[in-house]
Amino acid sequence: MFPTFEKVRELARKKGLSLNQVEEKLGYSKNTLYSLKRQKVSSERLQQIADYFNVSTDYLLGRTDNPAIAGSDEFAQVNGQIIDLRKAAANAMLFDGKPLNEDDIDFITSVLSAHFKSKGER
Template sequence: MSLTYRIKELADKKKVTFAEIERNTGISNGQIRRWDTSSPKIENIQKVADYFDVSTDYLLGRSEIPTITDVTQEENLSSQIMFRMNTDGLSENEVDELKDEVDRFLRFRRSEIERERELKQDDKA
């Protein structure tokens, strides 16, 4: 999926035009359409990503997940899992080790899921 196609999808959802995006982000008039045939400046990609509140990886087609993973979300999930686990009888150090292990597992599984999505996308192309 091309960069401009991804931006077009986001623009359609937000009901804005490329011209409006360019005006609101300070990008030169007509630049986004030219990104199909020329390389955009990194700062312009970042401006568009910020405008839509998505990651640059999502815009560039490197990820199917629009938003940047918020570390605090993973920590909250980890804390919720820990809360539901019975940690009675464990020392504070052992609970911390267990929490770290849960965090590592969640990050690993997320990366595996993202890689599986990318493989599926490659198979469809």
């Protein structure tokens, strides 16, 4: 069995959708996703599925356990959970309680990304 089917099934479950519902949303015919159990997926279809779930194609192919888009420095996997570093930085506040500006958010995101990379959690 190809790992792509298992990944797609799990992603659909996390969204509260059946595979048939995902097929409908993607405009696929019935049982298209079930065919992933038996055959390799085309690169075009793989990219469509990855885009729909906002994950990397490498994740769908089982080449990485990190679903974040390859090359993205705005996500880290920590204790099995994907953390949106930019969102975490945006939720931080300055010492005086004011929200951060975009430059500060960019800086904190890059610091967090570097930290998690150095720990091997990217």
